Amino acid sequence: MIVVDRWFPSTRLCSTCGALAQKMPLDVREWTCPCGAVHDRDVNAARNILAAGLAVTACGDDVRPQRGTSRTGQSSAKQENPRATKGIPVL
Template sequence: TVHNMVKNHRLARAISDAAWRQLRSMLEYKAAWHGRDLIVVDRWFPSTRLCSTCGALAQKMPLNVREWTCPCGDVHDRDVNAARNILAAGLAVTACGGGVRPQRGTSRTGHSSAKQETPRATKGIPVP
């Protein structure tokens, strides 16, 4: 089984990569089949360490830390916080385009990488 093959430290990375690649291929196929977009978040996106409330980025966090408190006072479950950040990043790409990485405090150009929506972007969407 794959579980036993991953125990071999020389092959674990290749086996794990193959399994994730297969899952991604299936997701891409299913999304295309149903006319949906698949948004892939950067592998190094710090979803776990990024506060989903205020956007502060925590320092390195070992895997055994399951809960952490942000300087803003919010207490985060590691997995729930990551899920919120990944959802927000995907929605941001859907709405504005651009990459799925946190913005630096200053950029070389001084402009955000996100495209601004035009007033017509929501034309035709019924208002509830």
């Protein structure tokens, strides 16, 4: 399983050019990036989370440049390996 960090700015990161928008209140549901891309906040977040997960799956963490340190000091996403006993029935 891949878990994206809670503080990853998925709604404010332009999924087109990678620019990070300023903080915005939750009632802002659509925003326009300086590159011209118009984003629905939820769709944009979904695209960014998918891209982060695919990047970790393909290349490992830290494949995109960090835009700052997360509040927790952890990486943007982490991989959790399934248990070695997954699928083996418990007796």
